[in-house]
Amino acid sequence: AELGEQVHMVLFLxxxxxxxxxxxxxxxxxxxxxxxxxxxxxxxxxxxDEANGYRAFRSTYHQAVRKTSFTSHLVSRTExxx
Numbered sequence: 001a002e003l004g005e006q007v008h009m010v011l012f013l014x015x016x017x018x019x020x021x022x023x024x025x026x027x028x029x030x031x032x033x034x035x036x037x038x039x040x041x042x043x044x045x046x047x048x049d050e051a052n053g054y055r056a057f058r059s060t061y062h063q064a065v066r067k068t069s070f071t072s073h074l075v076s077r078t079e080x081x082x
């Protein structure tokens with residue numbers, strides 16, 4: 001009888017751990033989805049860039065050494081405008 005209780009408690013603990021993992025992953029997914037939605041909704045170029053012949057955009061590209069750093073420059077550049 002005691003062994004049966006221990007088995008049930010361990011199974012219940014495993015079930016609770018899986019449930020907590022599922023909730024944490026769902027929240028992480030919602031936060032990521034919200035962030036990506038904001039990034040997609042925000043224009044990369046604006047009227048100021050068009051009026052200046054995309055000079056700031058080109059300088060951001062030329063400052064970047066690698067493609068990944070170009071992406072990080074664009075992200076930081078769009079965060080400054082907010």
